[in-house]
Structure formats: C-alpha cells, structure tokens
Amino acid sequence: MAILVIAEHDNESLKPASLNTVTAAKEIEGEIEVLVAGKDCQNVADKAARIAGITKVIVADDACYEYQLAESVAPLVADIGKNYSHILAAATTTGKNILPRVAALLDVAQISDIVEVLSSDTFVRPIYAGNAMATVQSSDLIKVITVRTTAFSEAEATGNGIIEPTSFTVQQDSSIFVSEQLSKSERPELTSASIIVSGGRGMQNGENFILLEKVADKLGAAIGASRAAVDAGFVPNDYQVGQTGKIVAPDLYIAVGISGAIQHLAGMKDSKVIVAINKDEEAPIFQVADYGLVANLFDALPELEQAL
Amino acid sequence: MKILVGVKRVVDANIKVRVKSDNSGIDLANAKMAINPFCEIAVEEAIRLKEAGIEDEIIAVSIGPGNCQEQIRTALALGADRGILVESEEHIEPLSVAKIFKSIVDKEQIDLVILGKLSIDTDNNQVGQMLAALCGYPQGTFACNVELKDGKIEVSREIDGGEQTVLLDLPAIVTTDLRLNEPRYASLPNIMKAKNKPIDHVTPADLGVAINSGLKTLSIAPPAQRTAGIKVKSVAELVDKLRTEAKII
Numbered sequence: 001m002a003i004l005v006i007a008e009h010d011n012e013s014l015k016p017a018s019l020n021t022v023t024a025a026k027e028i029e030g031e032i033e034v035l036v037a038g039k040d041c042q043n044v045a046d047k048a049a050r051i052a053g054i055t056k057v058i059v060a061d062d063a064c065y066e067y068q069l070a071e072s073v074a075p076l077v078a079d080i081g082k083n084y085s086h087i088l089a090a091a092t093t094t095g096k097n098i099l100p101r102v103a104a105l106l107d108v109a110q111i112s113d114i115v116e117v118l119s120s121d122t123f124v125r126p127i128y129a130g131n132a133m134a135t136v137q138s139s140d141l142i143k144v145i146t147v148r149t150t151a152f153s154e155a156e157a158t159g160n161g162i163i164e165p166t167s168f169t170v171q172q173d174s175s176i177f178v179s180e181q182l183s184k185s186e187r188p189e190l191t192s193a194s195i196i197v198s199g200g201r202g203m204q205n206g207e208n209f210i211l212l213e214k215v216a217d218k219l220g221a222a223i224g225a226s227r228a229a230v231d232a233g234f235v236p237n238d239y240q241v242g243q244t245g246k247i248v249a250p251d252l253y254i255a256v257g258i259s260g261a262i263q264h265l266a267g268m269k270d271s272k273v274i275v276a277i278n279k280d281e282e283a284p285i286f287q288v289a290d291y292g293l294v295a296n297l298f299d300a301l302p303e304l305e306q307a308l
Numbered sequence: 309m310k311i312l313v314g315v316k317r318v319v320d321a322n323i324k325v326r327v328k329s330d331n332s333g334i335d336l337a338n339a340k341m342a343i344n345p346f347c348e349i350a351v352e353e354a355i356r357l358k359e360a361g362i363e364d365e366i367i368a369v370s371i372g373p374g375n376c377q378e379q380i381r382t383a384l385a386l387g388a389d390r391g392i393l394v395e396s397e398e399h400i401e402p403l404s405v406a407k408i409f410k411s412i413v414d415k416e417q418i419d420l421v422i423l424g425k426l427s428i429d430t431d432n433n434q435v436g437q438m439l440a441a442l443c444g445y446p447q448g449t450f451a452c453n454v455e456l457k458d459g460k461i462e463v464s465r466e467i468d469g470g471e472q473t474v475l476l477d478l479p480a481i482v483t484t485d486l487r488l489n490e491p492r493y494a495s496l497p498n499i500m501k502a503k504n505k506p507i508d509h510v511t512p513a514d515l516g517v518a519i520n521s522g523l524k525t526l527s528i529a530p531p532a533q534r535t536a537g538i539k540v541k542s543v544a545e546l547v548d549k550l551r552t553e554a555k556i557i
Contacts, residue, residue: 179472237466273550286539
C-alpha cells in the first residue's frame with residue numbers, strides 16, 4: 001500500500017514543508033503519492049509532480065478547497081486516504097488543523113509531530129515540550145501522522161510523477177472563511193530560514209526590534225521572538241518561536257535578550273549553532289548556547305551590525 | 309446556551325520534567341500538578357461569555373484518576389457551574405478522549421465546546437479536531453479571538469503566516485491559543501463557594517466508550533542533550549568564532 005502526503009501550499013506555490021514531509025515518507029516503505037487540495041492550484045500540482053521519489057499527484061481543484069478549511073479538506077483526505085497505509089502532513093497550523101479530523105473520520109489514532117521513523121509502524125515524537133522523546137508503535141491499519149519538518153531534509157525537485165485529477169467535492173457551509181491577515185515580509189520564512197535572529201523581553205519594546213532587523217539584514221536572516229516579547233506586544237504572534245509557536249532548526253540561531261524558558265528552548269534547541277546575547281550571565285539560554293556573550297544588547301547589536 | 313470546557317490535569321508548566329531511569333515514563337512523583345494552561349484559557353473564555361450574558365451554564369469536564377477533581381474544583385472556583393469527572397486510571401489516547409467528550413456533548417445538548425489546543429504533557433493537539441469530526445461540527449482551532457454573532461460564532465485563528473477568521477455555525481468546537489485571553493485568579497470566597505458546586509462522577513463505560521488505542525508507547529527517553537559551549541568576551545570575538553570556527557557566516 002502506498003503513502004499519501006498532503007501538500008502544504010497557498011494555491012500558488014508549494015511550501016517547502018511538503019518537501020520535508022516527503023522525505024519523512026521516504027523512510028517508510030511504499031510508493032509515495034501527493035494530494036493537492038485547493039482552488040486554481042495547477043501550478044502547485046506541477047511543482048509537486050517534480051518532487052523526487054513520488055509517483056503520482058492527485059489534484060482536487062475546486063472552490064470548496066480554496067481556503068483549505070478542515071471541514072472541507074478532511075472528508076476528502078479521509079475518502080482518498082482509506083486506500084493508503086499512511087497519511088502524512090507537515091505539522092504546520094494547516095496540517096495540525098486538518099489531520100486529527102481525518103484520523104477521527106477514519107477511526108484511527110494520530111501520531112503527532114514525528115521526528116524520526118524507526119520502521120513503518122514505529123516512530124519517535126517529542127513530548128513534554130521536547131523534554132522527553134516517546135517511541136510509539138501503531139497497530140492501526142492506516143497510520144495518520146504529522147511530521148516535524150525541521151527533523152527531515154527537503155526532498156529534491158528531480159522527480160517526474162503523473163498528475164491525476166479527482167472530482168470529489170465537499171459541500172458544507174457550517175464553516176465559512178471570513179478573512180485572512182498575513183504578515184508581509186521581505187525576509188525568509190521563519191520555519192525555513194537558515195539564520196534566525198530572535199528577540200525577547202530584553203528588547204524592551206517593539207521599536208527596538210529595528211536593532212535586530214539591521215543585523216538580520218546583514219545576515220539575510222529571519223526574525224523571531226520569544227513568547228514574552230509577543231505577549232508584551234513587541235511583535236506579531238507569528239514571530240513566536242517555542243513549544244506553542246514555531247519549531248525552528250536553522251544553521252544559526254541568535255537569541256538576543258531571551259532568558260531561555262523551557263518552552264522557548266523547545267522551539268529552537270535543534271538549531272545547529274546557537275548564539276546567546278544576554279546581560280544576565282545566569283540566564284538558562286547560556287546552557288544551550290554554543291557561543292554566549294554576556295553583554296548589554298543595546299551595545300552589542302549595533303556593534304554586531306558593524307562587524308558583519 | 310450550554311458550554312462545555314475541558315480541564316486536563318498536567319504537571320505544572322514551570323517544572324522541568326525528568327525521564328525515569330528505566331525509560332518507562334516521566335517521573336511525576338510529588339510533582340506539582342495544575343490545570344493545563346490552555347484549558348485554563350478555555351475556562352476563562354467560557355466565563356467571559358457567561359458574564360456577557362451569552363451563556364447560561366458552564367460544565368467543566370476532566371478525564372483521569374480521582375484527583376482530577378482538584379482541577380475541576382479550580383474551574384468551579386473560577387466560575388464554572390458544575391463538573392463532570394470521567395474517572396479512569398488508564399492512559400487514554402486522544403481519540404478515546406474525543407469519544408468521551410462526544411458522549412457528554414450529545415447527552416447534555418452542548419452548544420459550544422471550548423478546549424485547550426493542546427496539553428503540555430503529551431503535546432498532541434488532536435482532541436478538539438477529533439471531537440469536531442465525531443460530532444460533525446465545525447471547528448475553530450488555535451483561537452485568538454471569539455465573538456458570538458447572530459447565533460453563529462466568529463473565530464480568529466493563529467496560523468503560521470498570521471491570522472485567519474472563520475464564521476462557524478453552532479454547535480461548534482473551539483480550541484484556545486495562548487493569546488485568547490489572560491486567565492483570572494480564583495478569589496477566596498469563590499474557592500469556598502466552589503466546594504458546594506456539584507461534580508458528577510462517571511466512568512467511560514457509563515458513557516458507552518470502550519478505552520482502546522492503536523498506539524502503544526514502547527519507551528520514553530531523555531532527549532539528546534546540548535552541552536553549553538563557550539563564553540566569548542566581545543562582539544569581535546563572537547563574529548570571529550562564527551566565521552572561522554563554526555564557519556556559518
């Protein structure tokens with residue numbers, strides 16, 4: 001039986017998270033097929049067909065999937081998915097919204113946020129904000145899984161799968177899309193950036209984030225924040241790195257004015273190199289940092305910008 | 309209008325948990341337990357709806373061993389009207405939890421269910437979505453704003469790229485994100501009053517739910533530890549290390 005991967009996209013472009021999910025699928029035995037559900041999403045389907053290692057792309061292109069609401073997409077995935085051994089999606093807010101609904105419709109468990117595939121039925125996933133790793137085995141006929149994208153590399157774009165449309169539609173009006181406010185940024189996306197500069201409560205206010213932005217500009221980095229900085233209103237919600245925000249694992253993570261609460265560490269401790277700049281030398285962030293600098297960030301950031 | 313909130317008993321969010329040395333689980337002996345922070349936000353939102361005159365009754369439900377009563381009492385002290393404790397000593401996976409909730413939703417004719425988006429122990433983020441599927445109700449997950457409008461509920465959701473707003477028919481399932489509200493503390497008089505509020509005790513079997521799961525936990529191990537690196541003395545040294553040692557910039 002084959003593996004079904006749910007593509008992450010915005011009707012225009014295929015998101016890198018889909019590529020990480022395919023890599024996770026490759027570690028399970030079986031042919032890999034991709035489902036693209038959206039509206040006017042042919043470009044996405046074409047891109048998906050080129051992912052290395054996949055054999056087929058199923059495209060559900062209909063107005064009912066435009067906003068990928070769980071109430072519309074879950075019945076589609078459950079219907080198509082019953083012929084597969086595994087259904088995988090990235091553990092993004094889209095995947096996390098839709099996939100448990102699919103699992104319940106199929107009357108099977110979901111395995112959330114896997115970071116390792118041990119065999120076709122055994123997986124490793126973090127629990128307690130990453131303070132423990134659980135190895136779980138599933139005896140369900142269909143394994144419904146969300147994938148922590150930072151734990152798997154991106155599949156390459158050298159494939160040549162076939163594209164097959166489906167006419168399955170879902171008519172529902174119990175959930176209606178009203179609006180969307182997406183942050184616009186010229187910077188790389190937080191979850192796929194190779195360098196992240198992140199600010200915490202120590203930044204003192206939102207205006208001071210300009211100091212971080214200047215450093216980020218020099219490095220081509222994304223900007224992140226701790227929960228404390230988001231709660232204080234310094235930056236929008238979608239900047240948050242941590243257990244309940246975004247999980248990131250860039251090549252370089254620079255934590256500035258972040259004390260390092262366990263919930264924040266849960267979101268970034270898999271970064272390759274961690275730099276911490278904090279004036280409190282007892283801050284827990286230094287326990288995970290490869291390079292720690294005890295300094296006033298208002299002196300250190302301009303200096304860093306100059307030195308880069 | 310009737311509202312149901314879930315309150316899960318979990319280890320206090322400020323405690324750094326330790327894995328048992330035989331990798332059989334987490335050492336929770338003597339650990340301070342509390343309401344899951346996201347459930348606390350769910351309780352607070354329900355109380356605000358009641359204070360706004362929209363809700364008539366708030367039922368707080370917890371599933372687990374007898375001492376989960378403490379978390380129900382806390383919810384009652386905060387403003388819930390009555391509690392239901394679904395008693396079980398077994399570990400219950402999200403799908404079974406959703407089935408238990410469904411049975412209560414049907415029996416009590418619930419109009420709105422507010423649950424935490426995840427619990428900070430198992431980090432699953434599943435029950436709300438599963439309950440919505442089982443009931444055939446719409447779902448507003450990861451909510452950062454909730455407004456009742458002409459018999460419907462408008463939910464703003466935290467999504468990866470920003471925020472999305474959806475309009476849902478009632479009954480509906482809402483799961484809370486961190487910034488939906490800031491939970492209040494229970495006052496002493498309310499804690500005293502809560503002692504007289506009723507808590508029903510039932511079992512999963514009473515609700516017609518058999519506890520089973522396709523999932524088996526084989527082991528629970530500590531994560532790979534990161535060791536602290538070095539302290540640099542200056543920005544110049546830092547940049548030099550990143551260039552020549554880490555070779556990352």
